[in-house]
Each structure stands twice: as structure tokens, then as C-alpha cells.
Amino acid sequence: MKVAKDSVVRFDYVLKNDGGDVIDSSDGEPLAYIHGHGQIVPGLERAMGGKAAGDRFDVRIAPADGYGERDDDAIFKIPRSRLPKDLSPKVGQELASRTPDGGVMRFRLVEVTEESVTADANHPLAGESLNFSVSVVEVRSATTEELEHGHAHGAGWAH
Numbered sequence: 001m002k003v004a005k006d007s008v009v010r011f012d013y014v015l016k017n018d019g020g021d022v023i024d025s026s027d028g029e030p031l032a033y034i035h036g037h038g039q040i041v042p043g044l045e046r047a048m049g050g051k052a053a054g055d056r057f058d059v060r061i062a063p064a065d066g067y068g069e070r071d072d073d074a075i076f077k078i079p080r081s082r083l084p085k086d087l088s089p090k091v092g093q094e095l096a097s098r099t100p101d102g103g104v105m106r107f108r109l110v111e112v113t114e115e116s117v118t119a120d121a122n123h124p125l126a127g128e129s130l131n132f133s134v135s136v137v138e139v140r141s142a143t144t145e146e147l148e149h150g151h152a153h154g155a156g157w158a159h
């Protein structure tokens with residue numbers, strides 16, 4: 001069958017940046033998702049439409065259809081006095097904080113001074129074009145349970 005809305009798709013992938021560096025890969029453990037629900041980046045989901053098990057393809061995805069453009073408003077300073085006292089902030093450190101609506105915001109520290117730290121909440125791949133090499137392993141219809149849960153079940157999934 002071909003990939004359509006509510007298909008469960010399992011696929012292997014290698015993701016490279018425009019410089020040819022491997023940023024991520026499924027590394028022999030195919031990723032599973034339910035098609036048509038925004039569970040993978042929009043450009044890759046679009047490219048998956050109509051594919052079948054055994055298909056291999058390469059696709060280059062612009063930032064807007066990937067992890068978004070970089071947003072300068074997502075870079076902000078935090079006074080050291082507002083950081084946990086036991087934290088020794090370092091450039092490159094990844095932190096998370098609760099947002100007022102109960103969500104979690106993740107950010108990386110990009111600058112540390114005596115008075116403050118500068119945090120960047122952009123996705124690490126924001127502003128990057130994504131070069132995927134994809135190999136489709138399996139395409140099947142999602143079960144009712146999977147659709148209710150909003151995720152694919154199968155090897156490696158634990159509730």
C-alpha cells in the first residue's frame with residue numbers, strides 16, 4: 001500500500017546538513033509515525049505521501065518546511081540571580097524551564113557572563129536545510145488504538 005493519511009510508516013533515514021555532515025540517523029532502528037498528523041517535519045511528511053515499502057528517496061527540505069527559520073526573539077538574557085543556585089552555567093548547556101501555561105521550554109546557553117546568561121530557544125536545526133536520505137521499511141494502516149493514542153505502536157514502543 002501507499003503512504004496516505006492514517007498510514008503507519010516505518011522508515012530509516014540519514015539526515016545531513018548542506019555541508020554534508022550527518023546530523024542524525026535512524027541508525028538501524030526505523031522511526032515510526034502516523035502519516036497526516038504533523039508528527040514529522042512538514043517537508044518530509046509531504047515527500048512521504050504516495051511512497052511504498054522498499055522505496056528509497058532523497059529530499060532537500062528548506063528551513064520553513066523543516067524546523068523553521070531562526071527567530072531572534074527566541075534569544076534572550078536571564079539574570080544569574082534567576083538561575084538555580086546549584087547551577088554552574090556553561091556555554092552549550094541545554095536547560096528546560098516551565099512556562100506559565102504548564103509547558104516546557106528548552107533552550108541552550110550561548111553566552112555566560114558574571115551578571116547573566118544568554119539563552120537560545122531556537123531548535124538546534126532552525127535555519128538549516130535538511131537533506132534526508134530515506135528508505136521506507138513498512139507502510140500499513142494505523143489501528144484504532146494507535147489513532148486514539150496518537151502514535152504508532154510496535155517494536156521498541158513502551159507505554
Ligand code: ZN
Nearest residue numbers: 149151153159
Ligand atoms: Zn499507545
